[in-house]
Amino acid sequence: MSEPLLQVSNLAKRFEGIVATDDLALNVEPGELHAVIGPNGAGKTTLILQLSGQLTPDSGRVVFAGEDITGLPMYERAGRGLARSFQITSLFLDLSVLDNVMLAVQAHAGHSFHFWRNARKEAALRQPSLALLERVGLADRADRRCADLSHGEHRMIELAMALAGQPRMLLLDEPMAGLGPEESARMVTMLRALKRQVTILLVEHDMEAVFALADRITVLVYGKVIATGEPAAIRTNTQVREAYLGDQEAGHG
Amino acid sequence: MIRLLTPRNVVLAVLLAFLVLLPVYAAVFGKPFVVTLFTRIVILAMAAVSLNLIMGYGGMVSFGHAVYIGIGGYVVGILAHEGVLSGFVQWPLALIASALAALIIGVLCLRTRGVYFIMITLAFAQLLYYVAIGLDRYGGDDGLTVYSRSEFFAPLDLAHKTQFYYVCLVLLFAVIGLTWRIVNSRFGLVVQGARSNDLRMQAIGFPTFRYKLACFVIAGTICGLSGALLANHTEFVSPAVMHWTRSGDLIVMVVLGGMATPFGPVVGAVALLVLEEALSGITEYWQIILGPLLLLVVLFARGGIMGLLRLGRAS
Amino acid sequence: MLLFLEQCLNGLQLGLLLFLLAAGLTLIFGIMDLVNLAHGSFYMIGAYFCATFTLLTGDFVISAALAFAATLLTGMAVEVIAIRRLYGRDHLDHVLGTFGLILFFNEAVRLIWGPAGMNVPLPAWLNTSFKILPGVDYPTYRIAIIVVTLAVALFMYILVMRTKLGMLIRAGATNREMVSALGVNINLLYTLVFGLGAALAGLAGLMQAPILTVQIGMGENILILAFVVIIIGGIGSIRGAFIAAIMVGLIDTVGRGFLPDLLALLLNPRSASSISPAMSSMLIYLLMAAVLVVRPEGLMPVSRR
Numbered sequence: 112m113s114e115p116l117l118q119v120s121n122l123a124k125r126f127e128g129i130v131a132t133d134d135l136a137l138n139v140e141p142g143e144l145h146a147v148i149g150p151n152g153a154g155k156t157t158l159i160l161q162l163s164g165q166l167t168p169d170s171g172r173v174v175f176a177g178e179d180i181t182g183l184p185m186y187e188r189a190g191r192g193l194a195r196s197f198q199i200t201s202l203f204l205d206l207s208v209l210d211n212v213m214l215a216v217q218a219h220a221g222h223s224f225h226f227w228r229n230a231r232k233e234a235a236l237r238q239p240s241l242a243l244l245e246r247v248g249l250a251d252r253a254d255r256r257c258a259d260l261s262h263g264e265h266r267m268i269e270l271a272m273a274l275a276g277q278p279r280m281l282l283l284d285e286p287m288a289g290l291g292p293e294e295s296a297r298m299v300t301m302l303r304a305l306k307r308q309v310t311i312l313l314v315e316h317d318m319e320a321v322f323a324l325a326d327r328i329t330v331l332v333y334g335k336v337i338a339t340g341e342p343a344a345i346r347t348n349t350q351v352r353e354a355y356l357g358d359q360e361a362g363h364g
Numbered sequence: 365m366i367r368l369l370t371p372r373n374v375v376l377a378v379l380l381a382f383l384v385l386l387p388v389y390a391a392v393f394g395k396p397f398v399v400t401l402f403t404r405i406v407i408l409a410m411a412a413v414s415l416n417l418i419m420g421y422g423g424m425v426s427f428g429h430a431v432y433i434g435i436g437g438y439v440v441g442i443l444a445h446e447g448v449l450s451g452f453v454q455w456p457l458a459l460i461a462s463a464l465a466a467l468i469i470g471v472l473c474l475r476t477r478g479v480y481f482i483m484i485t486l487a488f489a490q491l492l493y494y495v496a497i498g499l500d501r502y503g504g505d506d507g508l509t510v511y512s513r514s515e516f517f518a519p520l521d522l523a524h525k526t527q528f529y530y531v532c533l534v535l536l537f538a539v540i541g542l543t544w545r546i547v548n549s550r551f552g553l554v555v556q557g558a559r560s561n562d563l564r565m566q567a568i569g570f571p572t573f574r575y576k577l578a579c580f581v582i583a584g585t586i587c588g589l590s591g592a593l594l595a596n597h598t599e600f601v602s603p604a605v606m607h608w609t610r611s612g613d614l615i616v617m618v619v620l621g622g623m624a625t626p627f628g629p630v631v632g633a634v635a636l637l638v639l640e641e642a643l644s645g646i647t648e649y650w651q652i653i654l655g656p657l658l659l660l661v662v663l664f665a666r667g668g669i670m671g672l673l674r675l676g677r678a679s
Numbered sequence: 680m681l682l683f684l685e686q687c688l689n690g691l692q693l694g695l696l697l698f699l700l701a702a703g704l705t706l707i708f709g710i711m712d713l714v715n716l717a718h719g720s721f722y723m724i725g726a727y728f729c730a731t732f733t734l735l736t737g738d739f740v741i742s743a744a745l746a747f748a749a750t751l752l753t754g755m756a757v758e759v760i761a762i763r764r765l766y767g768r769d770h771l772d773h774v775l776g777t778f779g780l781i782l783f784f785n786e787a788v789r790l791i792w793g794p795a796g797m798n799v800p801l802p803a804w805l806n807t808s809f810k811i812l813p814g815v816d817y818p819t820y821r822i823a824i825i826v827v828t829l830a831v832a833l834f835m836y837i838l839v840m841r842t843k844l845g846m847l848i849r850a851g852a853t854n855r856e857m858v859s860a861l862g863v864n865i866n867l868l869y870t871l872v873f874g875l876g877a878a879l880a881g882l883a884g885l886m887q888a889p890i891l892t893v894q895i896g897m898g899e900n901i902l903i904l905a906f907v908v909i910i911i912g913g914i915g916s917i918r919g920a921f922i923a924a925i926m927v928g929l930i931d932t933v934g935r936g937f938l939p940d941l942l943a944l945l946l947n948p949r950s951a952s953s954i955s956p957a958m959s960s961m962l963i964y965l966l967m968a969a970v971l972v973v974r975p976e977g978l979m980p981v982s983r984r
Contacts, residue, residue: 163567189569197567203560214557218569223550224578230550272568425771472968475975479714479770479914483906484971490903491964498957608903612778619775649790655783662776663764 114177116141116280116310117162122171124157124334131157132168133334139280144302144311146321149331150354155314156198158331159284162312163195164188176279189218192279196269198288198314202257209253212240212271219276243271247301263294270301280310287317299323322346330354372673376627379634383533387526399525405637406532407593410539412617412629414586417543419615420623421552422579423559425482427611428469428489432462432584434496434606436591441508441601451514451522455592462588463581465492470580474573477562489608496603507602510595522596532593536630539586544626546582555579620661622670631669681815686936687929688811692821694928695828699883700905701912701920702835703876709915710848710872711766714773717757717780718880718905719898725750725881726888726897727788730797739802739889746885747878754877758870766869785895796894799885824886831882832921839917848872904931907963911970913977923978927963935959 115138124132131154139145147155160166162173164185173181175193183191203211210231216239217223217230230236244250247267252260257268266286273281286302287295299320305311306324315321321328322342329339332354338345345351382389383402390398411433418424439458448454473484502508513522522528546552557565558572565572595601604610613636621632643650665672704718728749732742757780765776801820808816839845847868850858859865884898891897908927912919938959942951970978 165563165567184566184571186566186569186571189567195567197564201561201564201567203557203564205560206556210553210557214553214565214570215568217550217553223554223570223575225550226546226552227549229545229548230553231548233550236550276569425774427774472971475971479708480910480975482714482770482774483910484967487903487907487910487964487967491961494957494960494964497960498954500954609899615775616778619771649786651782652786652790655779655781655786658779658782659761659776662768662772662779666772 113141115139116176117312118172118174119162120172120174122158122161122173123169124154124161124166125169131334132161132171135171135331135334135336137329137336137339139310139312140327141279141310142307143326144306144313144324146313146315146325146328147331148315148318148321148328152333153331154334155331156284157334159195159198159282159312159314162282163193189276189278192276193282194273194276194278194280195282196273196284196286198284200262200265200269202265202268202272204256204258206257207254208244208249208257208260208268209237209240211257211268212243212275213237215272215275216240216243239275243274246274247271248297262289263291263297266290266294266298267301270298274305274309278309280312281305283311283313283315285315286313287315287320295320370673372670375673376631379627379631387529396525399529401637401641403525403529403532403597404594405633406529406536407590407597408614408617408637409630409633410532410536410590410593411587412614412621412633413536413539413543414583414590415614416618416623416625416629417546417586418579418583419618420625420628421547421559422555422576424474424576424580425615426473426485426580427482427608427615428485428487428492429583429587429614430608430610431469431489431492431606432466432587433591433594433610434492434601434603435462435465436588436593437595437601437605438496438499438502438508438591439588440514440592440595441510442502444510444512444514445502445508449512449515451516454514455589458588458592459585462591463585466581466584467577470577470584474576474580486608486611489606489611493603493606493608496606503602505603507600507604510599510601513596513599514592528596532597535589535593539589540626540630543586547626551575551578616658618668619666620658620668622668625668625670628668628670635669682936683933684812684815685817686933688817688821688825689936690929690932691925692824692828692928693932694925695825695832696883696887697901697904697908697928698832698921698924699828699879700901701908701924702832702917703879704905705909705912705915705917705920706848707873707876708909711869713762713765714770714777715762715876716774716777716902717784718876719900719902720781720784721750721754721877721880721898722884722887722901723788723893723895723898724753724784725878725884726799726893727792727797728881729885729888730799730893731792733799739799739805743882743885747882750881750884751874751878754881755870755874757877758873762873763866763869781899788895794895796892798892799888801889820889827886828883831879835917844871904963907967909977911967911978913980916977916979919977919979927966930966931959931963934962938962 117139119135119137122132122135135158147158149155157166161168164183168181171181172179175191178191180188180191203214213231213236216236220235241250241253244253247270249264249267249271252264270286286298290298295317302311302324313321313324325342327340328342328345330337330345330351337354338348338351383406386402387399390396411429415426415429418426436458439461440454443454443457469488473481473488476484497505520527522531554565554570554575558576562572594605617632617636618629619632620635621630622628640650643653661668667674700718700722704715707713707715725746728746729742732745733739736742761780765773805820805823807819809819809822811817839848847858847863904927908923909920911927912923939952939955942955942958
């Protein structure tokens with residue numbers, strides 16, 4: 112069959128004595144929604160940072176679509192079709208909502224050493240941007256200052272920006288973070304709609320969302336993979352229950 | 365029509381009309397000194413506009429921007445000293461020299477961010493200041509007299525006060541127009557995005573360094589032009605023009621006028637320099653007032669004069 | 680060879696003085712996250728205070744102590760009146776605000792002390808030479824400076840690493856809210872730290888006063904060197920500031936001393952002597968550029984939480 116779209120092998124990262132990523136191996140098949148879960152401090156965000164290029168691993172390999180991207184700088188990865196959303200909202204708060212998405216679109220629309228034409232009037236940038244905002248339900252907010260929108264709307268803009276340029280794979284770092292039940296439900300619907308169009312690696316704490324969306328789940332503890340498999344298998348895996356789902360059920364639902 | 369008569373628009377219209385009609389005013393009221401003063405203001409406004417491009421829109425707070433005034437000025441001064449008086453040779457060379465300097469300084473400084481960047485640009489400014497002091501052949505610490513203004517083609521005579529004023533003013537407007545187009549272009553959006561959130565820009569796929577560097581070079585080049593103009597205006601160039609406190613003045617103009625606005629730097633330059641003139645007439649210790657005033661602006665009127673003019677206007 | 684030794688000692692002395700300035704700057708930045716451009720003004724104020732007190736009391740050492748105390752108080756007053764409103768703001772705001780303070784202080788000094796510079800005479804017992812090695816005489820005063828600054832450096836090390844106040848300072852640098860929550864008066868802490876930084880700058884200024892002329896704007900030139908020191912050493916690191924300060928002091932002084940001779944090997948003597956002052960001044964900045972290329976965050980950067 113086809114090769115995995117993302118292949119991670121022997122990934123390792125230490126920070127002054129703390130092992131954040133420990134000989135991590137992970138494969139993501141094209142078209143699947145692969146969730147990564149684990150208790151706090153499991154190294155989920157560190158994993159995303161290494162996959163997106165913000166952090167260089169100490170050792171190991173990251174292969175995307177057959178290409179070794181382990182050392183590739185961050186800004187080259189989006190162009191290869193690997194897009195990312197941020198756990199802590201990281202938008203251009205002082206620019207307009209449309210500007211935010213337009214920049215993401217612009218990154219995939221040729222070079223930007225154009226000094227004269229008014230970019231905001233370029234159809235090649237406006238149309239796709241407005242379309243993306245439509246998709247996440249924010250088209251009517253296009254001209255508002257990004258900072259004026261709610262947290263839930265920010266998370267939607269994050270998603271819209273990640274989708275600009277039609278990526279092959281999305282790295283989603285806790286898209287549900289800080290969302291209330293209604294907004295979470297909206298986000299789950301959004302992600303479900305995206306499923307077959309884009310391959311997704313989803314890091315999440317929200318178990319309901321994870322089990323509702325994931326085709327496969329990988330469980331991380333102290334930077335190491337302890338289990339990978341389909342949701343049903345993970346749910347019943349004793350090691351996982353002990354390490355993770357156990358405290359989840361006891362602590363908070 | 366009423367919506368056009370906002371405080372901001374009225375103030376700007378009056379200011380621009382005043383600048384255009386200044387020589388007439390000076391002739392009518394017999395105050396030729398005013399033309400000299402405002403030529404200087406217009407030239408420094410141009411330098412401030414270029415700083416606004418990198419600082420206001422790009423978030424790169426350079427405490428060494430005045431070096432380009434020095435570079436532009438010295439190219440004109442040195443060439444004039446060596447007998448090359450044609451503006452067609454001097455000015456392009458001034459621009460090229462400024463661009464090159466900005467390129468080198470930018471490559472070294474833009475590796476840093478925030479406080480580091482501010483201090484490093486400050487240190488580089490001093491470096492070039494000492495280089496200028498070491499230019500014994502061209503006056504060193506004492507400076508270099510420019511005996512003859514840049515020559516272009518006949519009727520244009522830069523020694524003619526009013527002509528020179530209009531040359532500077534036209535160039536200022538051209539520079540404002542140019543920066544306005546740049547800021548709203550694809551390039552400008554990238555630079556603004558990098559100011560807003562550099563990490564995110566990289567994540568979505570922009571190699572921000574090269575865009576910031578290009579912006580830095582453009583700003584340095586424009587500032588070099590203002591240096592060439594200033595050398596012509598004062599018929600003198602010295603290392604003092606590049607001292608880091610001159611860079612501080614430029615920063616004050618941009619912030620006082622209003623950062624990241626097209627006319628802010630002009631308003632700031634006019635306000636600061638007119639205030640200086642007015643205050644120094646009252647007391648020779650006027651900086652004792654300017655210092656705390658600056659602090660107050662920073663604390664309470666961060667958007668500068670343009671920011672104040674926007675208050676009370678429904679957005 | 681002996682000249683070289685003398686230059687090295689001068690370089691060490693300059694380096695230690697730079698350390699006093701840099702330590703204050705980096706402490707204030709590390710703890711209050713404040714960029715203080717007006718730090719050089721305290722250097723100047725310390726020198727002026729010392730000059731005046733020496734005129735009044737006739738005794739240099741007493742005046743030095745008084746000037747130190749006066750600068751400490753001035754620093755604390757400035758913090759309460761102006762500086763504390765800048766905390767938490769953008770670094771550009773700090774730069775602008777403290778730039779305004781520079782303008783104010785320069786003019787205030789001009790108003791109070793007049794535009795002419797001042798001189799601080801040394802007492803006879805300090806104005807001698809000391810035989811550090813057979814055949815090598817070195818000014819006693821400069822040795823005194825070295826001894827005093829080393830003592831201050833040691834004192835600061837003990838203060839920051841071994842006392843409760845030092846612990847609060849270090850804690851405040853990494854987690855302000857926590858320190859507040861512990862019931863410590865964080866306002867007072869910041870005022871003390873700022874005052875201490877200012878006093879260190881003033882100490883450097885007053886110690887230099889007998890060697891150089893006390894004049895308006897003397898702070899700005901040395902301030903830039905102090906910035907270069909903390910860039911090379913890593914902003915926030917006192918250890919880095921120490922090492923970088925010594926490096927900068929040595930390179931600047933020894934370079935200045937030997938560059939004309941070095942250049943004379945390559946160029947004719949007249950050119951060499953005319954460009955060497957400028958080139959010597961450039962050495963430090965070239966060092967800084969080199970450090971930037973290799974390690975942009977400085978030699979011993981401090982990681983902040």
